[in-house]
Amino acid sequence: DQQVKQNSPSLSVQEGRISILNCDYTNSMFDYFLWYKKYPAEGPTFLISISSIKDKNEDGRFTVFLNKSAKHLSLHIVPSQPGDSAVYFCAASALGGSQGNLIFGKGTKLSVKP
């Protein structure tokens, strides 16, 4: 049973527009969420994170929103650039735990067209 779900395998967006990537989770113990970006032939790289005490975290063009009641988070990229084309993974963990393992979604492939 998948605890972290990214229901859209792919997303195509025009350059300059907003990209919205969604992620749902089922485990109410999760209280820390991260987004990773992955280019082909490379390992994932950390993008942005949010803890459950916040509902928004912003870093440049990237903003993550967390809706705890809906167990939903989203990553907004504004404006989208062709270099943002990659697979984006949502990940979650329980901060209250003492271990660092993350539960990842299956990823959403973002294509930003010039």
Add this chain to the structure above:
Amino acid sequence: DSGVTQTPKHLITATGQRVTLRCSPRSGDLSVYWYQQSLDQGLQFLIQYYNGEERAKGNILERFSAQQFPDLHSELNLSSLELGDSALYFCASSVGGFPAETQYFGPGTRLLVL
């Protein structure tokens, strides 16, 4: 470049064989994590080591084992290989091993079992 190195980059072997994947963490990082990414699957956490000791275990098969050596590099041993073990295997490292820390991923080892 994340600073995490993995060798080999590619590995082709036959069913029933045994292979060893190697990971060197970033300088100063004490935790090493192993993940498996199969086709159409997200990153599945396998196991975490912290300063030489096993810290957390995920969906790791009994045919798989890992260890972290005194110089902090880690090896993942896969034995009695099956076709379904074909996947990308990622290693990641972090400073202390808690969920709030960023995990830095290596480029991965692509394993093909024929």
